[in-house]
Amino acid sequence: MTETLRKSVSALVDQEATEFESRRLADSLKSRSDLKSYWESCHMIRSTMLGEPVVDRTLLERINAELDGAAETSAIVDSPAVQDNAHVTFLPTKEPLPNRFAALGGQLAIAASIAFAVVIGVKVVAPVETQPAVAQSEPLEIIKFQMPVQKETVSVSGMTAETTQVDRSGPRILTEQDMKQLVSDRLSSYLIRHAENTAVVGGTSVLPLARIMGRDEPIE
């Protein structure tokens, strides 16, 4: 340690150091342990001259050990190794309450604004009431292929009865004619239902110029 540095320590002991000296010494404390030793010696001289008890160096070690113990505890909790441990559960860091309330309030305000705009938009753009007849109409039927039935006449001891017997001979392959017939029937059914709904509501039909008639049979 240079004489200049020792002189600065001596002045700092007496609180007579310049601001520059004080800051330089304070900055050098971490890297120079001899500064602390010289500081301790200067104060030991003072304590001896004043008749104060000499304190063993172990006191400072004990103080630092206790403070380090607390610091190590917090360091262990903060260390990534412990945070990766599955046995330790860390609560998420919570924002201060005012910030959380402010964020929640903002979200609610945005949601309310969107809902208001949607309601107003529906009122202005689509003022026509929903058509109840259409809404209450039957759901569209799924095309069902019904197994063909076979009629036959049974005669038992003079009595004649016509029975209906379901063909359980297994699935029957539909011909092209059968498919055309099924499609034609279903299409006719749709057209008739559409015409009925249009008549009830009084609105304009989607197919204003279409003739409502079945392919095979006229509408009654």
Added chain:
Amino acid sequence: MVSQVEPIGNIDADNEQLLVDRARLGDRHAFDLLVIKYQSRLLQLVSRLVPNQSDALDVLQDTFVKAYRSLSSFRGESAFYTWLYRIAVNTAKNHLIARGKEARDLSFDDSGQEMERHAVFQDIGTPDAEADAQQLQAAILDAIDRLPDDLKRALTLRELEGLSYEDIAHTMNCPIGTVRSRIFRARDQVIQEVSLRFPETFL
């Protein structure tokens, strides 16, 4: 030959405040300097309240630990030693209450000077440590006694009378820089001499 003129520059009236500020920011080295500075003075105080030497050291340790953890509450409205003094007295009283003893009725002012002036010197520690401490103190006093007169006088005015460098300069009729240099040379000479006899204890 001591230089007669030495620029002092802008003297910071409260060098200690810098250490306190650093310690408040978590600088343990700065806090170590504060502990070293006040440990003997506080031990003398605590030893009057807690006669058991081992307990007195425990109280002193607790005092500094509490002080470090409470540094954020130190607002600088009083001197740092006054703040430490109150913590030490409260810690000692709590220690006595916990031990079932009745704390002495202490009256003290903020500076704590009154009680310390009448403090009785007590060596702290085991008999061996006590003997070592006595030898060390004797060696320090012997080294001071052998200092040149100008150095010894400057050091005595500073340590025993508590005069500032400026007041010592007026008393000794010399520049402040000379006072500063004399006090440093006195300390440095004592440290070098005693460290030869106590290399592990001193410096």
